[in-house]
Amino acid sequence: xxxxxxxxxxxxxxxxxxxxxxxxxxxxxxxxxxxxxxxxxxxxxxxxxxxxxxxxxxxxxxxxxxxxxxxxxxxxxxxxxxxxxxxxxxxxxxxxxxxxxxxxxxxxxxxxxxxxxxxxxxxxxxxxxxxxxxxxxxxxxxxxxxxxxxxxxxxxxxxxxxxxxxxxxxxxxxxxxxxxxxxxxxxxxxxxxxxxxxxxxxxxxxxxxxxxxxxxxxxxxxxxxxxxxxxxxxxxxxxxxxxxxxxxxxxxxxxxxxxxxxxxxxxxxxxxxxxxxxxxxxxxxxxxxxxxxxxxxxxxxxxxxxxxxxxxxxxxxxxxxxxxxxxxxxxxxxxxxxxxxxxxxxxxxxxxxxxxxxxxxxxxxxxxxxxxxxxxxxxxxxxxxxxxxxxxxxxxxxxxxxxxxxxxxxxxxxxxxxxxxxxxxxxxxxxxxxxxxxxxxxxxxxxxxxxxxxxxxxxxxxxxxxxxxxxxxxxxxxxxxxxxxxxxxxxxxxxxxxxxxxxxxxxxxxxxxxxxxxxxxxxxxxxxxxxxxxxxxxxxxxxxxxxxxxxxxxxxxxxxxxxxxxxxxxxxxxxxxxx
Numbered sequence: 001x002x003x004x005x006x007x008x009x010x011x012x013x014x015x016x017x018x019x020x021x022x023x024x025x026x027x028x029x030x031x032x033x034x035x036x037x038x039x040x041x042x043x044x045x046x047x048x049x050x051x052x053x054x055x056x057x058x059x060x061x062x063x064x065x066x067x068x069x070x071x072x073x074x075x076x077x078x079x080x081x082x083x084x085x086x087x088x089x090x091x092x093x094x095x096x097x098x099x100x101x102x103x104x105x106x107x108x109x110x111x112x113x114x115x116x117x118x119x120x121x122x123x124x125x126x127x128x129x130x131x132x133x134x135x136x137x138x139x140x141x142x143x144x145x146x147x148x149x150x151x152x153x154x155x156x157x158x159x160x161x162x163x164x165x166x167x168x169x170x171x172x173x174x175x176x177x178x179x180x181x182x183x184x185x186x187x188x189x190x191x192x193x194x195x196x197x198x199x200x201x202x203x204x205x206x207x208x209x210x211x212x213x214x215x216x217x218x219x220x221x222x223x224x225x226x227x228x229x230x231x232x233x234x235x236x237x238x239x240x241x242x243x244x245x246x247x248x249x250x251x252x253x254x255x256x257x258x259x260x261x262x263x264x265x266x267x268x269x270x271x272x273x274x275x276x277x278x279x280x281x282x283x284x285x286x287x288x289x290x291x292x293x294x295x296x297x298x299x300x301x302x303x304x305x306x307x308x309x310x311x312x313x314x315x316x317x318x319x320x321x322x323x324x325x326x327x328x329x330x331x332x333x334x335x336x337x338x339x340x341x342x343x344x345x346x347x348x349x350x351x352x353x354x355x356x357x358x359x360x361x362x363x364x365x366x367x368x369x370x371x372x373x374x375x376x377x378x379x380x381x382x383x384x385x386x387x388x389x390x391x392x393x394x395x396x397x398x399x400x401x402x403x404x405x406x407x408x409x410x411x412x413x414x415x416x417x418x419x420x421x422x423x424x425x426x427x428x429x430x431x432x433x434x435x436x437x438x439x440x441x442x443x444x445x446x447x448x449x450x451x452x453x454x455x456x457x458x459x460x461x462x463x464x465x466x467x468x469x470x471x472x473x474x475x476x477x478x479x480x481x482x483x484x485x486x487x488x489x490x491x492x493x494x495x496x497x498x499x500x501x502x503x504x505x506x507x508x509x510x511x512x513x514x515x516x517x518x519x520x521x522x523x524x525x526x527x528x529x530x531x532x533x534x535x536x537x538x539x540x541x542x543x544x545x546x547x548x549x550x551x552x553x554x555x556x557x558x559x560x561x562x563x564x565x566x567x568x569x570x571x572x573x574x575x576x577x578x579x
Contacts, residue, residue: 082157082178085164087171088135090115090127102157102178104149120146120154127159134161134174144181156185207301208281214259214294216241216252228274228300241298247272248298251283258285258296269303280304330399337399341392344385351376415456415572416464418494418501422448424461425468426492429476441476444488451495458572459549467541467553468505471565474538475507478563482509500551500568511559520555545569 076083082099086092092113100107103118119127123145130143142160149155161176202209203223211220218241221233229236229245236244242252251267258265267283279302286297350358353369362369376382430441457464472490479488486508493504512520521542545553545567552568 082180084115084176084178085173086115086176087173088131090131093173099178102149102155102180103147104153118147118149120148122146130159130161131174134163135172138163154182155180156182207299210241210245210298210300211288212241212255212295212298216255218244219295247274254283255285255296255298258287259294262287262289269307270300280307333399334396337392337396341389341396344389344392348385348389351382413458413460415458416461417456418454418503418569419450421457421459421461421464422450422468422492422494422503425465425472428465428469429472441472444476444479444490447489447491449491449493454494454496454501455571457501457569459569463544463548464569467544467567468503470538470541471505475505475509475563478509479507496571497568499571501571503567503569504564505567506562506564508562511561511563512555512557513559514557517555517557521553 077097079096079098082102083094083096084092084099085094092110092115095107095110097107100110103110105113105118116124116127126143127145130141133141140160140162142158145157145159147155147157158179158181159176160179161174164173164175166173202220205222206224208224208228209220209222210218210225213219218236218239221231221236221244223233225236225245226232231244241255242249251270254265254267257263264287265285270281270283271278272281273279281300282303284299284301286299288295288297349355351369351373352358353373359369362372373382426446475490476488482488489508491504491506493502493506495502521538542553545551550570552566554566555563556566557563
């Protein structure tokens with residue numbers, strides 16, 4: 001038995017120890033039949049072979065384990081993602097090569113270093129609270145931080161951490177993954193910047209811009225849409241267009257047609273009632289063609305002001321034509337007026353006793369010239385002839401003023417007394433105002449307070465008269481509603497004001513509110529009813545005084561008391577008399 005056991009060659013330490021245990025338990029005193037001994041030897045040999053096979057399996061498993069460990073180490077070190085293991089104090093215990101590269105430090109210098117040293121100061125509180133959650137609440141936790149890898153380099157990371165537990169290990173450890181999200185953050189910031197710019201562009205547009213999907217649900221709602229509807233974008237988006245913009249209900253078919261046909265649809269001069277007034281819009285619907293979800297962009301442009309300006313220009317053209325027509329009529333009226341005046345003068349001369357031929361013709365006809373004159377006096381014929389002559393003269397003056405007023409384009413600057421300009425303007429106002437409104441301007445009381453011996457002004461007389469006429473017309477229009485206890489009155493003043501002549505035109509009408517006074521010289525601003533004024537008169541007057549004559553014009557008003565327009569014109573230089 002000993003001989004057979006002795007022949008067993010030890011293959012490894014395990015085999016040797018097995019043999020020692022066998023010999024230790026075998027005392028040599030037992031006897032065994034030969035058959036049993038042979039069976040035992042056979043079993044031992046089989047068992048030996050089994051042990052050798054198991055040993056081979058163990059070696060192969062060990063080699064595979066070592067290879068797997070090496071592969072894991074390679075995967076760990078050369079992973080594109082950074083891995084760290086640190087304790088509850090933030091001391092780094094393990095790190096892969098990617099983490100060292102990300103933190104821009106050798107791995108040997110990274111181990112036993114503190115993680116917070118690599119974090120920007122502004123994010124250290126975030127890291128502190130992150131670690132608190134990781135070590136107190138089970139599960140995976142993450143946060144975004146910025147690393148300071150060098151003076152000029154900042155890296156955005158997503159830190160994802162979880163606590164790991166090992167039996168027999170009392171140290172709490174946290175295994176973390178560091179994802180470099182610098183590119184993603186940059187893309188997000190760029191995308192957000194573009195969204196902000198696009199949003200600002202859309203919200204800065206004066207047009208209403210609304211985006212809808214194929215079901216007419218609102219997907220975008222700009223600031224002008226908020227102003228028109230009173231509904232903010234956050235409340236409008238996701239709602240049906242007809243629910244947030246009921247005034248568009250009649251035009252939903254236009255939007256649907258644009259989506260169906262993928263063709264731009266237009267509606268001109270769409271009238272909507274907004275804030276108790278009618279506003280005109282041009283509606284344009286653009287289908288979204290480069291998207292699978294469909295939809296459209298609705299654009300609404302407020303054209304109310306444009307239409308009003310167009311109407312004003314049309315009216316201005318009409319007035320221009322009327323002015324040309326009036327000038328032609330004035331020429332035509334001059335001819336019969338001249339004939340009337342000449343015939344009246346001829347009649348008076350034929351009845352005069354100063355001409356001997358008149359007396360001779362009367363005697364030839366058997367009539368006394370004195371009897372004729374007595375008859376005409378008693379019947380008022382002489383007075384009628386004088387009236388015809390005076391009226392004709394007054395009409396001739398009106399025609400002359402009209403012609404002079406329509407010839408102001410090429411008028412030259414000249415020296416004029418202020419009193420003459422005021423007087424001529426009053427004459428124009430009296431005639432023109434009565435012609436336009438059938439209202440007798442001459443019923444308005446006119447008070448003139450003119451400083452004597454005023455210096456002349458260097459002006460285009462027709463332009464200054466146009467300004468004064470416009471102010472007088474506006475004042476007369478305002479005073480029409482004066483109560484009977486407040487007779488209408490204009491007070492015109494003129495006096496020296498340094499190197500300027502100050503002209504004041506004051507009426508005792510209802511006055512002008514303060515908020516309107518600040519806008520009264522704006523183009524197209526008017527408080528008159530639609531069709532009663534264009535809002536150009538005072539803006540043109542302001543241009544004439546300030547730009548054409550280097551003067552000043554302003555307004556002062558006390559509501560329910562009076563309104564005063566103040567014009568300042570430079571004094572004409574004293575002419576040099578040559579000797």
